[in-house]
Every structure is written in C-alpha cells, then in structure tokens.
Amino acid sequence: MTSDAPDLSWTRRGVMAAAAAVAAATAARAEPAAALPDGFLMGAAVAGHQVEGNNLNSDCWLLEHLQPSPFREKSGDACDHYHRFRDDIALLAGLGLNAFRFSVEWSRVEPEPGEFSNAELEHYRRVAATCREHGVTPVITFNHFTVPRWFAARGGFEDTQSPDLFAKYCERATAAVGEFAGLASTFNEPDLGRVLRAMLPPQMVQGFAPVMAAAAKAAGSGRFSTVQFADPDVIQPQMIAAHQKAYAAIKAGPGSFPVGVSLAIADEQAMGPDSVSERVRRETYGPWLEAVRGTGDYVGVQTYTRNRWDKDGIVPLPPGARLTQTGYEFYPEALEATIRYAHAVTGKPVYVTENGVASEDDRDRVEYIRTALRGVGNCLASGVPVRGYLHWSLLDNFEWVFGFGPKFGLVAVDRATQARQPKPSAVLLGALAKSRRLA
Numbered sequence: 491m492t493s494d495a496p497d498l499s500w501t502r503r504g505v506m507a508a509a510a511a512v513a514a515a516t517a518a519r520a521e522p523a524a525a526l527p528d529g530f531l532m533g534a535a536v537a538g539h540q541v542e543g544n545n546l547n548s549d550c551w552l553l554e555h556l557q558p559s560p561f562r563e564k565s566g567d568a569c570d571h572y573h574r575f576r577d578d579i580a581l582l583a584g585l586g587l588n589a590f591r592f593s594v595e596w597s598r599v600e601p602e603p604g605e606f607s608n609a610e611l612e613h614y615r616r617v618a619a620t621c622r623e624h625g626v627t628p629v630i631t632f633n634h635f636t637v638p639r640w641f642a643a644r645g646g647f648e649d650t651q652s653p654d655l656f657a658k659y660c661e662r663a664t665a666a667v668g669e670f671a672g673l674a675s676t677f678n679e680p681d682l683g684r685v686l687r688a689m690l691p692p693q694m695v696q697g698f699a700p701v702m703a704a705a706a707k708a709a710g711s712g713r714f715s716t717v718q719f720a721d722p723d724v725i726q727p728q729m730i731a732a733h734q735k736a737y738a739a740i741k742a743g744p745g746s747f748p749v750g751v752s753l754a755i756a757d758e759q760a761m762g763p764d765s766v767s768e769r770v771r772r773e774t775y776g777p778w779l780e781a782v783r784g785t786g787d788y789v790g791v792q793t794y795t796r797n798r799w800d801k802d803g804i805v806p807l808p809p810g811a812r813l814t815q816t817g818y819e820f821y822p823e824a825l826e827a828t829i830r831y832a833h834a835v836t837g838k839p840v841y842v843t844e845n846g847v848a849s850e851d852d853r854d855r856v857e858y859i860r861t862a863l864r865g866v867g868n869c870l871a872s873g874v875p876v877r878g879y880l881h882w883s884l885l886d887n888f889e890w891v892f893g894f895g896p897k898f899g900l901v902a903v904d905r906a907t908q909a910r911q912p913k914p915s916a917v918l919l920g921a922l923a924k925s926r927r928l929a
C-alpha cells in the first residue's frame with residue numbers, strides 16, 4: 491500500500507489480538523504505575539539502510555556485495571519502508587506511540603559529491619510531515635552508520651575535509667526536514683568502533699582491515715572507510731569535529747529543536763577488586779560524552795546489555811546465561827545504569843534513542859520493555875531528566891552483519907509480502923504511551 495489513505499484493516503486485526511494478550515498480562519500486575527512527564531516521547535526507531543530497501547549508493551550496499559562479504563545477507567528490499575513509510579507511520583500512531591525516529595540517508599540525498607537531489611530531500615520532508623499529520627514527533631538521525639559510497643572511497647571520516655562535507659549535507663537536509671523535526675541526532679553511535687574494540691576478541695577486529703581493502707578495490711579507489719569498520723582512533727577526531735559543525739548547521743534552522751548525539755552505552759559493571767570497568771568506560775565513552783557536554787542539547791542513550799569486567803578484562807558469560815539472538819546477555823536492567831551514567835557525566839537531559847532485544851519470542855520483548863521502563867521510572871523518580879524512550883525497533887529489519895535473522899521489531903514483517911503484523915509488545919508500548927504511564 492502506498493496510497494495516501496492507508497489500508498490498516500490488517501493492522502487493526504493484529505492489534506486487537508495482541509491487545510487481549512497484553513491486557514491479561516497487565517491486569518495481573520499489582521505494581522504502582524509511574525506517570526510520564528509532559529512532553530515525554532514514547533515511540534520507536536528505525537534506520538534508513540535497515541528498513542528502506544535498495545540503498546544502492548551507500549557504502550554498506552557495496553560491502554554486502556563483496557565476495558566474501560562481512561554481511562550474512564544482502565539488505566535488498568529490506569522492509570520497503572521507502573515506499574511504505576505512510577503506512578508504517580500510521581501504524582505507529584495507531585498503536586498510540588507519539589514519536590518516530592528515522593534517519594535521512596545521506597547517500598540518497600547526495601549521490602555524488604556536491605550533487606544534492608531535491609527529489610530525495612522532498613522524500614524525507616514528506617516522511618517528517620507525515621509524522622506531524624499523525625500527531626507523531628519526528629526524531630531525525632542525520633547519520634545512522636551508512637555514508638555515500640563516494641564519501642567512503644575518499645577516506646570517510648579519516649579525511650580532514652569530512653567534517654565540512656558532513657556539515658554541508660546536514661545543512662541541506664535541515665532545510666528540507668527542519669520545519670517538522672522535534673529532536674535530532676547528528677550521529678548514531680559514533681562510539682561504536684571503540685565499543686566493538688573493547689568487547690570483541692582482537693582477531694575479529696583485525697579482520698576489519700582486509701574488508702576495507704577489498705571494498706577499496708571494489709570501489710576502484712585506494713581507500714575505503716566506513717563508520718562501523720574504520721579504526722575508531724583514526725576517525726574519532728574528525729567525527730567529533732563533524733558533530734560540532736553539524737550541530738551548528740542544524741541549529742541554524744529552519745526549525746528549533748534539541749540536537750544531540752546518540753551513543754552506544756552498555757552497563758559496564760565491575761567484578762572483584764581492581765576491576766578495569768572504570769577505565770573501559772572512560773576510554774570507550776569519555777570522548778563522546780565530553781563532546782556532547784560541550785556541544786549538544788541532550789545525550790541520546792542506546793543500551794542493549796551489560797558487560798562485566800574484572801582486573802584482567804571482560805568476564806565471559808557463565809554457561810547457561812540467558813542470551814538474545816545477537817548473543818548479548820538478556821539484561822534490561824542495564825538501561826537504568828546507563829541513563830544515570832550518561833546524565834552524570836554530561837549534565838544533559840537524556841533521551842533513550844534505542845533500547846531493545848532480539849528475540850523470536852515476543853514474550854521476551856514484553857518482559858524486556860517492562861523492566862527497562864521500570865528503570866526509566868526509577869531515574870525520573872530520583873530527578874534524572876529523562877525525556878523520551880524510543881524502542882529499537884519498530885520493524886523486524888535488516889540487522890547489519892546478521893542479516894534478517896535477529897528479530898528486534900515491535901512489528902513483524904513478512905519477508906515475502908511485506909505485510910506488517912504488530913506483536914503484543916507493540917500494543918503494550920502503545921498502551922503505556924496512550925495512558926502516559928511507564929507501568
């Protein structure tokens with residue numbers, strides 16, 4: 491369905507079935523409900539490359555087509571959200587959610603250096619406007635990992651001109667969507683490289699360099715550098731400069747809304763004496779938290795799990811630990827700790843711009859959301875300014891190197907027909923948003 495009047499009959503059927511399940515579970519709960527502050531955003535997130543489909547001009551599309559590729563599957567049509575955004579936004583609004591986080595795809599907007607596509611800018615303007623038509627606040631990410639292929643092939647954020655190139659793109663994108671935006675992130679998880687280096691075995695990280703070399707060859711260039719696979723120590727200074735320049739470009743308007751950055755932050759817990767956890771936190775998150783403290787209206791927190799550290803390094807999960815489909819420990823309690831940490835270091839208000847769990851069994855997601863939101867409520871009760879919770883993700887989507895296997899969605903997507911089916915977790919989150927409660 492791409493018409494202006496979306497057919498939501500399948501949605502209503504799905505919602506009614508799921509609502510019955512959630513109502514039964516909610517009735518059984520006796521805990522006091524925490525009321526949400528005015529203006530609190532309660533919604534769901536997606537990212538361009540993971541849902542739009544056919545993101546042909548991006549660095550990731552090239553990586554997916556390498557042989558061998560670091561990606562298990564190709565993104566292909568993904569969720570065809572590029573054409574179905576109206577239905578998806580109507581679905582989100584129909585559930586009761588009031589915010590939608592999506593990214594503008596730089597590689598569509600600027601397919602060649604300096605050549606901006608008015609048609610693509612207009613597309614994202616329509617996405618943002620459609621949110622407003624449904625009473626939904628658009629939360630816009632200017633970069634969610636993927637960059638134009640030409641940008642990666644000239645060295646990505648290793649290149650000293652990259653901050654200006656990124657800021658120019660942000661200026662053009664803001665001209666299109668700024669009027670409608672309610673909140674924006676310059677970057678999604680620019681700290682991911684450091685996070686991966688802290689968590690992954692060194693031999694996996696060493697595997698990134700040959701992938702970049704193969705991509706450079708495929709791009710007919712001497713270089714190729716992507717946000718996910720580049721050496722974080724090399725790209726971090728340019729990315730921080732890019733954030734600062736982009737912040738200024740976005741704040742210049744049109745529109746007036748908070749601008750920050752969304753950081754990947756796990757709950758890094760200490761085990762035993764002389765744990766290295768504090769050092770890991772400082773080295774992994776310190777530079778970006780400092781950058782937001784200096785330039786940013788809020789800090790975006792994106793949390794999935796915890797890590798435990800003793801004096802020698804990361805402590806392996808014990809046998810029998812409850813794992814998610816991406817191999818993380820199921821640990822929704824992490825969110826409370828990371829919100830408190832990000833706020834304490836930056837002094838800024840917090841928006842949870844991602845939090846979720848990969849599971850085939852939606853009962854896991856319901857449990858995860860309830861526990862995570864309890865943590866949000868605890869933060870609010872103790873005066874930490876949390877202003878929103880955006881669940882990852884609205885849709886079962888393309889989970890980067892894992893392909894379509896892991897299911898993060900509040901809404902299932904039939905890969906053959908692209909039909910959407912809300913899960914009980916979607917109904918739960920929507921019901922909480924409607925009743926302005928966290929439990």
Ligand code: BGC
Nearest residue numbers: 537678679754844882889890
């Ligand atoms: C990213 C998303 C990703 C999610 C789940 C975050 O690191 O921003 O793009 O799909 O985690 O792994």
